[in-house]
Amino acid sequence: MAGQPLSCRASPGGCGYGGDLGGLREREFPRLRGITYLDHAGATLFPDSLLKAFTEDLRNNVYGNPHSQNISSKLTYDTIEHVRYRILRHFGTTSEDYTIIFTSGCTAALKLVAEAFPWMPEGSKQPSSRFCYLTDSHTSVVGMRGITASMNVLSVPVKPKELLSEKNWLPAGEQHQLFEEQNCTTPHLFSYPAQSNFSGTKYPLSWIQDIKSGKLCPIKMPGKWFVLLDAASYVSCSPLDLGVHQADFIPISFYKIFGFPTGLGALLVNNRIAPLLRKTYFGGGTAAAYLAGADFYFPKKSMAERFEDGTISFLDIIALKHGFDVLEKLTGGMEKIKQHTFALAHYTYNVLSTLKYANGAPVVRIYSDTDFSNPDVQGPIINFNVLDENGEVIGFSQVEKMASLHNIHVRTGCFCNTGACQMHLGISDEDIQRNLQAGHVCGDDIDIIDGRPTGSVRISFGYMSSFEDAQTFLKFIVATRFSKSDTEIPFRSSVTKLTTEPVPDDGTYFKNADKLSPGTHISDKEFGNNSSVTVKTVDWQPAKSESESIRATISETAVPTCRGGGNPITVTNIFLYPIKSCSAFEVTEWPVGNQGLLYDRNWMVVNQNGVCLTQKQEPRLCLVNPSIDLKQKIMVIQAEGMDTISVSLEENTGKEAVICESKVCSHRVKTYDCGEETAGWFSMFLGRSCRLIRQSPDKKNSMQHKNTKGLTCATSISLSLVNEAQYLLINVASILQLKEHISARLEEPLEIEELIRRFRANIVISAPESFEEEEWAEISIGALRFQVVGPCSRCQIICIDQQSGERNKEVLQSLSAARGRKTNFGIYLMNQPLCSSFPDMLSVGSQVLPVLKENTEIQRPTSSEEKCSG
Structure with missing residues (x-):
């Protein structure tokens, strides 16, 4: 548990260094409290004493350029x-x-x-x-x-x-x-x-x-x-x-x-x-x-x-x-590190390989050339994909999102090793080229193409990893795959006894066992007597295919036709978010500018390094309530326990402005600092050094996205500090259907209003059918015409209660289950730059007239850095 000392008591043989690993973690890695870090193959973590010894060395000595003679x-x-x-x-x-x-x-x-x-x-x-x-x-x-x-x-x-x-x-x-x-x-x-x-x-x-x-x-x-x-x-x-x-x-x-x-x-x-x-x-x-x-x-x-x-x-x-x-002082040397990390991997592998659904299907597919029986032929790395009870792979990006909710850090993809990825996942050379043509590149989050995985999930242990880290990870797998389970992850098992016999160093271990093969190796070894883990699955998960749950951008061959019949569709709510990732400001009528709703995401909070902060890092941002007063031309900022402050809406173009370049996802934007008063306010509220910055008017965030295909003036479209598009639209009917799934997982069901706020849309509509918005090619609201440019792939922010800042992991899990293992919810909209000098108005109660997609090709969304992070 977070904040509790960690140890290797009751751990498998070989774990620990003969001392109190929990004490070592508390002294050397206090920043790991509440975090399960399992990406040591990517980069291991440094201990506090290393930094202290190094900085003390620098303070006490003068080190000059070694090419001089002084x-x-x-x-x-x-x-x-x-x-x-x-x-x-x-x-x-x-x-x-x-x-x-x-x-x-x-x-x-x-x-x-x-x-x-x-x-x-x-x-x-x-x-x-x-x-x-x-x-x-x-x-x-x-x-x-x-x-x-x-x-x-x-x-x-x-x-x-x-x-x-x-x-x-x-x-x-x-x-x-x-x-x-x-x-x-x-x-x-x-x-x-x-x-x-x-x-x-x-x-x-x-x-x-x-x-x-x-x-x-x-x-x-x-x-x-x-x-x-x-x-x-x-x-x-x-x-x-x-x-x-x-x-x-x-x-x-x-x-x-x-x-x-x-x-x-x-x-x-x-x-x-x-x-x-x-x-x-x-x-x-x-x-x-x-x-x-x-x-x-x-x-x-x-x-x-x-x-x-x-x-x-x-x-x-x-x-x-x-x-x-x-390293020598903390562990006693590399041989002890090898034994410690392998013991954790050996234990975790054996539990993972034994997890089964009620129908006997494995929960994971492990990509391994060995059976994890000896540290001389296997390192502390486990590579796998999570499966559903039908044996279908659950995309690695979905697993990574869920792991983040549990503060578990893993790595996903192909790990800069395409050859091994092809060998273990059965990806041909032609598949790689076809996937590239479909928009998939190394490092993105497109994890499933044509029903087949493009990568996998990797966990790896380091010298400070604990048995509790392994337990936390295994409990996460069980918790996210099953609605209820009375199964406990075993602390001890016969399979945790390590092989101590030396392995010949001539390759015969691999040759005789025929371990190195293009296929996948999954151990069927059980835990011993009655140690196999079997759990009950939820029965309400819809078996939707990917094509049914993912709707793509408009194909050039689409032939749109108007939606006919049915009850009228109307706008029920309008929200703007003046400060990126802060609370919504709800209005009944609001002007529309060239970047979307006027003043929507014109400001953002950044840390001391100028990096944008979102609710992923700072959930308390949702407790900051900005509102826009158009008459007084100010933005008012409020939060409980804080004095109210205001920021002028007038563009700051004076010489006193500090112009800098900031990055929002893949977009670079010019910004300027909003001054010391707001910096002090946000720093005090969040308890860390940060500042408020605003997008500079002299350089807009131009939309460079293939989804703008179909907009007649796509090159002139610009964005505020949003990630993907000018507007995000959700449907109340879709919320209601999702609410049913979430209620099956929660003791106290969420209110519809709370769910609406979690999805942080600009436009909320009431349509007769759930998810029918994913069939639309474009919509008209009053004099405004919008093009649908793709679905919104949801991230961890929907798990944050926008009224309290508390997390609830079930929301993203329920969304994934309800949408056929994907997390799409809502659609992105773009509209043409306004021709008139007077802005159009978007109003609650306005009728929405959609145009349906026909004969469209199902395309996969392009990769982006968490599309709904603000």
């Missing part, structure tokens, strides 16, 4: 050299065998290898080089082929099952014959991850020596093989001994280990290949001598100095020393 510079240089030694010691090696080259991260280290490797291009006298990489590799590894292609070197992708094939393991008599052919010295490079960032599979480190010796052959080419071991994911929770496993290149990012600093990585280079590396560009600090007027350059002797262009990030490098000290 006292402070010498101190910096010596400290950095000490850090290099500490890194090598951490990885079980010395400067006699390896050199540390500092980079901006693992990606920069990989790029350096691609540029500096002594490739032999096609067309040369000797056989040409090959760049081979495992398809289960990070994007940054696959991207190296762009550089090799420019050097006329061929790239060869290798699937894991191909590398494990018997034909690639050469008999002893043939191991050196191929590589000694014609005394060939052509260098080839093979790259593979020590641990898959997608599934957590740990590939055998023995491959390093097997490939270099010729025992294992990625492709049969004469020459000499070098190995690049992508260790970024692996070293975050596992020890790596380079004294035993001597790869030629090892790129890492330090934030994966310590959480801080970010933007700092290293390339560990085996000294045997150092003389072969090439370098064309030379930056500051790399030259022993050069001529400015002639083509003469002589590099410095040290390989690190030759490749570290410019002044390295010396203060961040100094922070690493404290990172190693603190």
Whole structure:
């Protein structure tokens, strides 16, 4: 529970460090109270003592540029050299065998290898080089082929099952014959991850020596093989001994280990290949001598100095020393971290794989190459998709939204590993291209196309993760999949006993078990006697298909016809939101401007860094009540317990205005600051430093969206500080239908007025049929004509009571269930810029005349950053 000390009592074997993990969390990670952070594979978290030690170091010492010769510079240089030694010691090696080259991260280290490797291009006298990489590799590894292609070197992708094939393991008599052919010295490079960032599979480190010796052959080419071991994911929770496993290149990012600093990585280079590396560009600090007027350059002797262009990030490098000290002090070292994090993943995997619906169908589909029985072949990463009781995948964006309601931080998508994503989810090359044509790109929230997932959900544990984190996550899965359950997540089970027998480091574990296959591996292992989890499902969920619940934007081939018959449709409510994400201001009649309702979302609250605050971060924003007085030309701002303040409606164009550029979703807008009085008011009310800013009149937020297709003057349409469109419309009949579903989950049903306010619409209408608004192509209200530009995909804000600021998770869950696992509710509207100098009026009671869509193609909404966040 939030605010309670956490521990690993009653946890599976291997969890914890023999002490009070709860005390460690309270001391070092107090910011985690009430939060379940499960994205350590993305970035782990730094402890407070690391920052304290680092800042104390900076306060007590003067560190100058290491390229100078003064006292402070010498101190910096010596400290950095000490850090290099500490890194090598951490990885079980010395400067006699390896050199540390500092980079901006693992990606920069990989790029350096691609540029500096002594490739032999096609067309040369000797056989040409090959760049081979495992398809289960990070994007940054696959991207190296762009550089090799420019050097006329061929790239060869290798699937894991191909590398494990018997034909690639050469008999002893043939191991050196191929590589000694014609005394060939052509260098080839093979790259593979020590641990898959997608599934957590740990590939055998023995491959390093097997490939270099010729025992294992990625492709049969004469020459000499070098190995690049992508260790970024692996070293975050596992020890790596380079004294035993001597790869030629090892790129890492330090934030994966310590959480801080970010933007700092290293390339560990085996000294045997150092003389072969090439370098064309030379930056500051790399030259022993050069001529400015002639083509003469002589590099410095040290390989690190030759490749570290410019002044390295010396203060961040100094922070690493404290990172190693603190990590050792808190945990006892990487081996203990490996055992702790794997114990949590092992337990969570076994519970997840045993969760079943009443009909026996699994609750999740786990994408794994192992059965999570040994930490030497599996890291603390679990990748999965949630299923409904019919076996259909629930989109990852929906799962992520629900997890956010429980303060659980997960990662979704393909995790910059398209190869693994394709292999586990069965996505073909043609599917990738078709999905791109459908509008899906990496990192967006389009999670289902043609009924098939485009990505998955990933959780990962870090050294400060607790057993309670695993429990919270598992309870979340149960709570969101079932209406009621008397099932408790087991704290102990026979399956939590870890395998302690050593696993052969020759790949036979994978080969014999045939674990690496394109299909999905789901363990059927049960918890032991009567430990399988079975729950009852709700019976009111409608089985709507995606095409029935998602209505698209207007197709160019649409033939609109007017809606005929039925009761008249009228406007019942009009709301504007002068300050983005603050309370609604309800009116019965209001002028319409070129950006929508006059003064709608003209202001927003930002934090000390100028980043927009919404109710996702600050639910108390809904308690701020702005209202517009058109006669006095002021906006009045009120909140309980606060003095009332006012802000002028006059555009602030004077020199005293602080003009800045702010970002609202993907849109950049010019804004100006509203002064110290309002900043102090909002800072006091919210309890954090923040300011009120207003959109500047000299640059509007232009609408650049494919959904404007059909508006005759789309290029001239502009937006205020909204996310997607000028207006959001909802239907009371749709609210009423949703209310029935929500009532089935709540002891005290929500009132209709409260639900209306949660959906934060501009226009509320009363139509005879629920969700008929999704069939409309355009509408007319009085003299105003609007085009429907798509559905609104809802986020966590609808779970916030707009009168109290309290959260209720059931609303989004009910919406998802009622709409066939999607969270669309309401439609976006746009209208043409006004031709008249006098604004039109929008009034309650006005009749709404819709035009229906006919013969429209179902299209998927484009991705955006939470479409209804204000």
